[in-house]
Amino acid sequence: MSELASRVLTGERRALARALSLVENGHPDGEAALSALFPHTGRAHTIGVTGAPGAGKSTLVAALAKALRATGKTIAVLAIDPTSPFSGGAILGDRIRMTELHGDTGVFIRSMATRGSLGGLSRSARDAVRVMDAAGFDVVLIETVGAGQSEVEIARIAQTVLVVEAPGMGDDVQAIKAGILEIADILVINKADRPGADNTLRALRMMLETGHPALRSQILSHHGRLMNVEQSDDRTRGLSPLSEMNGALWIPPIVQTIASEHKGIDELLTAISNHRAYLNADTHLQALEQSQIAIELEDRLREALLSRLLAGLHNGEIDSLIAEVQARTLTPNDAVGRLLESARLRA
């Protein structure tokens, strides 16, 4: 095992920080550390916190971490902020709301930029969570970027997903649209002392009552997949009935909080531990993990195949096809057909 990995396993903070950088940068040493650490993962409870910008995610994460610390649990926080599409730079400002956690060696906070990813996380978030898990933290809190309606990737890496809403952010039609609300295991109305909190509560209740409680594994396998893959992929789709057969569905509770005043946090902790108990009952957690792994393998396969295929093309091959498509002498679909054919001939 690499020296770095063994230092991470003993909980050495500088090693953990360095390992996270190497993993984030796709450095070979990071990959080696990850392989060594992988067998030590799967113990932490991973909790995702998502919601619109300004809903209070960072403040809620700080309050949650503090309350969880009081129960003796150790906490790692992965806080993600957006990368500028123009400069490639980022301002990572989530720590501003987390200063109350300072000086506690049972807490480790790391900020990460999206670096071009669009799903609300960064490309290496999943692996960063694994490093934190292996370092022995009981809970890993993952804060997504301020999310809109379709940044649902957090559901692919967290065991429990909190969707944070604030009052006054839309009518009841917003609440029945597809997307981010569907991935919630727990709905949080933060800033619950603000005007309009009742309306938000009513809209979310209505959403829950009019809909079927969705199965997370089903949601997972429906989001962001290529059509043809979905049609041919019976094995992963077969996972949904598995959790259906295991009986009781989880109905997301709605918890009202005022995170800046630490109000409602105990109720939120109860909801989280109820969800944890639900996952541990029957095979819910295994089913969730199984579908998350299926999606991860598919993601990685897609990436690997694409980069291999691109590497196998001649210089300028794509450019000439672009010109043909632009001249309307070739459809985009046929252009891809030709690229595939050309890559296959050379393989």
Place this chain on the structure above:
Amino acid sequence: MAGEQPIRVLIAKPGLDGHDRGAKVIARALRDAGMEVVYTGLRQTPEMIAEAALQEDVDVVGLSILSGAHMALVPRVRELLDREGMNDVPLLVGGIIPDSDRPGLEALGVRGIFGPGTSTDDIASYIRQVVTTKGAGAA
């Protein structure tokens, strides 16, 4: 996905004065220069700054100090960084620093002192130069 990794910078505001406009301008300028800037807000103790630098594994720490307490704060931050094994992380200071204090800070290994009127481009290129000369940064 190898290639250029963004430089990670911690911009911190130690001490008790409540003016962080300068720190925010710098943070924004470094962002526009393609860096990842961890900004931790006002009234940070040296302990908080060293802790954040460690957890965030930054390449550089920049302190914004307007209160006049730099001769107390800067040595303390440097000492804590060194104690955590971050001897190789350069410290930059911005704000109101009298010329007479510069030699003292430089003796502590402070690599850049930027007063009012410094162009943000100069700071960005200074950071880039300091980070590349200290090596690849990995492991």
